[in-house]
Amino acid sequence: xxxxxLSAHELRKKLQAKEVSAVEVAxxxxxxxxxxxxxxxxYISLTREAALAEARRVDxxxxxxxxxxxxxxxPGALKDNICVKGTRTxxxxxxxxxYVPPYDATVTRKLAEQDTVIIGKANLDEFAMxxxxxxxxxxxxxxxxxxxxxxxxxxxGSAAAVAAAEAVWALGSDTGGSxxxxxxxxxxxGLKPTYGRVSRYGLVAYASSLDQIxxxxxxxxxxxxxxNAIAGYDPLDSTSINAPTPDYTKALVPDIRGLKIGLPKExxxxxxxxxxxxxxxxxxxxxxxxxxxxxxxxxPHTEYALATYYMVATAExxxxxxxxxxxxxxxxxxxxxxxxxxxxxxxxxxxxEVRRRIMLGNYALSSGYYDAYYLKALxxxxxxxxxFDKAFEDVDVLAAPIAPTTAFKIGxxxxxxxxxxxxxxxxxxxxxxxxxxxxxxxxxxxxxxIGLQIIGKPLGEETxxxxxxxxxxxxxxxxxxxxxxxx
Amino acid sequence: xxxxxxxxxxxxxxxxxxxxxxAMDKFTGQLNSILEYVDMLSKVDTEGxxxxxxxxxxxxxLRADAVxxxxxxxxxxxxxxxxxxxxxxxxxxxxx
Numbered sequence: 001x002x003x004x005x006l007s008a009h010e011l012r013k014k015l016q017a018k019e020v021s022a023v024e025v026a027x028x029x030x031x032x033x034x035x036x037x038x039x040x041x042x043y044i045s046l047t048r049e050a051a052l053a054e055a056r057r058v059d060x061x062x063x064x065x066x067x068x069x070x071x072x073x074x075p076g077a078l079k080d081n082i083c084v085k086g087t088r089t090x091x092x093x094x095x096x097x098x099y100v101p102p103y104d105a106t107v108t109r110k111l112a113e114q115d116t117v118i119i120g121k122a123n124l125d126e127f128a129m130x131x132x133x134x135x136x137x138x139x140x141x142x143x144x145x146x147x148x149x150x151x152x153x154x155x156x157g158s159a160a161a162v163a164a165a166e167a168v169w170a171l172g173s174d175t176g177g178s179x180x181x182x183x184x185x186x187x188x189x190g191l192k193p194t195y196g197r198v199s200r201y202g203l204v205a206y207a208s209s210l211d212q213i214x215x216x217x218x219x220x221x222x223x224x225x226x227x228n229a230i231a232g233y234d235p236l237d238s239t240s241i242n243a244p245t246p247d248y249t250k251a252l253v254p255d256i257r258g259l260k261i262g263l264p265k266e267x268x269x270x271x272x273x274x275x276x277x278x279x280x281x282x283x284x285x286x287x288x289x290x291x292x293x294x295x296x297x298x299x300p301h302t303e304y305a306l307a308t309y310y311m312v313a314t315a316e317x318x319x320x321x322x323x324x325x326x327x328x329x330x331x332x333x334x335x336x337x338x339x340x341x342x343x344x345x346x347x348x349x350x351x352x353e354v355r356r357r358i359m360l361g362n363y364a365l366s367s368g369y370y371d372a373y374y375l376k377a378l379x380x381x382x383x384x385x386x387x388f389d390k391a392f393e394d395v396d397v398l399a400a401p402i403a404p405t406t407a408f409k410i411g412x413x414x415x416x417x418x419x420x421x422x423x424x425x426x427x428x429x430x431x432x433x434x435x436x437x438x439x440x441x442x443x444x445x446x447x448x449x450i451g452l453q454i455i456g457k458p459l460g461e462e463t464x465x466x467x468x469x470x471x472x473x474x475x476x477x478x479x480x481x482x483x484x485x486x487x
Numbered sequence: 488x489x490x491x492x493x494x495x496x497x498x499x500x501x502x503x504x505x506x507x508x509x510a511m512d513k514f515t516g517q518l519n520s521i522l523e524y525v526d527m528l529s530k531v532d533t534e535g536x537x538x539x540x541x542x543x544x545x546x547x548x549l550r551a552d553a554v555x556x557x558x559x560x561x562x563x564x565x566x567x568x569x570x571x572x573x574x575x576x577x578x579x580x581x582x583x
Contacts, residue, residue, distance in 0.1 A: 102562040195542050209541050238548040239541070307525040318502065325503065327575055329566035338580050339503070347505040355504055360518060362502045363490065376528050378538030383531065385539055418520055434542030458542075 003028035004165045005481065008074045008222040011168065015062060015073050022055035022062070022073030026117050029075045033119065033166045039147055039484055041139045042161035044080045044090055046120035051075065054117045061115070070225050072115035077167035079158045080121035081128055082213065083202040084108050091204045092126040092136040092154075095324050095331045095349030105202020106237065107171060107213055107230045114229045119167050123157030126351045127321065128178055128206045130154050131423040134414055135353045142410070143185055144482030145448055149407040152182030152423075158216045159186040163482045169226050170216045175207050176309050177402070177427025179214045180439035184402035184451020187441045187482065189223045189468070190216045194459050195434035196241035199234030207316035208239075210309075210431040219478045220440065220469045224248035227461065243459060251462035254470045257291030261467070262395030266302035267426050272404040279443030279450040280401045283471060287399070290470055297395060299387035302429055304380050309428040310421060311364050311377035317354075318361030324349065356417060381432050388433040392457045397467055401426050402439045402451035430455055438464045441477035449477075489522035490515065 003011070003025055014020045030048060037043060058073035078084065081091045083101035085108075090096045104112070111118070125135035133141045133156025141156045143149040144164040151160040155172025159182035162170050172179040174192035183190025191214045198213045205211065215226035225248075232245040263284060268277055288294055326332030326345030333344025350358070364373035391398060403423055413420040430437045435458055442452035452471070456464040472478055495515045499506050506514065560573055569576040 099566055102558055102565055235550060239543060239545060241543065301531070304528060304531055307528050310521065311525060311528075326568055327577055330568070332568035335578060337578050341578055342503040343505050346503050350504075355502075356514065356517065358502045358504065359495070359498050359514060360521060363494065363498045363518065363522075366498065366501065372529070373522075373525065375538055376531075376533065377525075378540055379533035379536045380528055380531050382536050382539040383533070385542065417517055418524055421521075432542075 004032040006168070007218050008071060008168050008225055011074055012070060015068065018062065022058035022117065023052060025073060026051050026055040026075050029119055029167065036164050036166060036484055039142065040144055040160050040164045040166065041141045042122055042157045042164060042166055043077070043120040044092070044123050044138050044157070045088055047087055047118055051117045051119055054115065058115050058117070069114045071111070071229050073117055074168050075117045075119045076111070077119050077122045077158055077161045077170040078108065079124050079155050079170070079172050081124060081173060081204040082108060082171060083204070084118070084121070087121065089121065089204070090138065092124045092138065093350065093354070094137045095345070097137070097331065099329055101202070103202065106199035106234045108202060110230055116229070122155070122161050122170055125154035125156070126354050127204065127317070128154040128173055128175055129317070129353050129357055131177070131181055131420050132413065133157060133182070134410065135351055137351055140410060143407045144484050145187060146407065146486060147484065148409055148486050149448070150185065150410055152185035152407060154178040155216060156182045159183050159188055159190065162186070162188045162216050162218055164484060165481065168218070169222055171213055171230070172216050173203055173211055173213050174431065175210045176313060176431050177424045179216060180402050180427050180437060180451065180453060181423060183216050183439040184449065185407040187449030187477065187480070188216055188218055189220055189478070190214065190439045191223050191227065191461070192430065192437050193227065193231065193461060194241070194436045196239050197436070197459065197461070198230050199237040199240050201234055201236040205320040207313040208320060209316060210313060220465060220472045221249070221252055223438070224252055224465055241459070246462055248462060248465055251465040252469045253466055254473045256287060256467055256470045259292040259397065259467060260395040261287060261292050261294040262297035262391050262398045263294055264297050264299045264302065264391065264398055264400055266299050267400035269404055269425055272401065273406065273445065275445040276401055276405060276450050279445070280399070280452055283442040283452045284399050286474065287467065287471060290474065295395065297391045297398070299391055299429070301380065301383045301387050305384055305429040305432060306421060306425050308377045308380045308384060308432060309424070310360070311373050312381060312432070314357045314361035315364050315374050316361070318358045318365065321354070321358055353417070384429055385433045388435055396463055397460070398455040400453045400455065402453045403427070406445050406448035406450060426453065434458065436461050436464060438468050440468050440472060442471070443477070489526065490518050
């Protein structure tokens, strides 16, 4: 079998057994990139030289008999909103088109300490704002299962790269579903960890109370391996959780007897594709057959989550993005005074969706509307979080769909922002509550993948990994490779 | 109408964004439909409910007041659109 098709844990065995070298693995992945990237458009930049140099260092360790760490020499991709010192980090925006970070994100440093190999920086919706990766200033990524459809967003490049075997693993970021939606659309595994579990230091900020970095992988085992590498307390992120980091691979036990699963009926929204609904229910039946118990739970404020999200996220975004005025870094437009220069820099540098969210956020925060929109949303957020607290008094995890449909056509929703936002209806409540959730493939509709969402308690990553692993090992969805063609 | 053209104009100024007539019309329409959707929040009874700005109960996370290495000046300036004598350079801010 071609090397690029293997998972991280399979490649590790081959590296340890000296059946292959890390350089051979990296070259196999780059050959794959050369063969399919024109079709998939997953990457904004490739870091070939640095990757091969790192692979040679790993080979040297193997050759001299040194122990290698679990992800050593395993090629992955970073979403291009994660800073890598000396490597252009664009955030999918013209305003950061030439930005070269003078420091590493904490996750970048941790992955380097693991001797991982970074293939390149993956495409995304500009500033992680979008559900299709069509909002990138550089390119539109394509879904490897049907290249006329979107890969989902905003971590669409990361998910497409993993699904097309242009990377073994990838990091994405998830503010309202941006890891889980593309993972579902591209038929791969994506985990949004508990808020604060993975450091945000060096992640270009979108909405600071919601953003969280997490893995996108081909199977649940690799997801646990990447979590082991990136999770943990970081004094450089004041919202980092100071709790011990477990070995997530210990959770990979295909035994869920007695696990209590809650089914929040409000997640099965009106307008949901019946085949998606069927696949999710079938998955839950299967978990039940494996020994889990399940019951319906009610989370009555779910229907308000999307409206709450779009007030909270845009308000935070409008503040975070106030720094882009063409002074310290980023694109500078022409202007004779500082206000004119700021306006030109921002108007020419930001794309339409980013400008729309800045406008919406500043409106929600402005005098006269603050109470009605922003403060009201924060109060409803409390009620949404209470729904989770209450549900988790009775159950260990929640199972739900990721999105109402499978991947939609490129261009289908670009002119209707609200229709695009509605893609996130099943994912945003998780971010508002700060809890962890995983997406994994649970079926297909007309050859397009469907995602199952398993939501856990705060710091409940091990439980959702165990449930996901049990489901995965009793199915073969993770063994299928995307065809890279048109449906 | 939740948001008028005049509102859009003033929010654009606050946001430091320029907009031509066509963009102004488009944004007025789109922001209105989004805000009409968001208006469902007004139906929720939040009497006595505390706002949640943040899910973690963290307050004033402080570090020791110790001197640590920081970015060298050249590196901190390395992305500046314009610089002079070790400073970020901007157009004149004050008259005179």
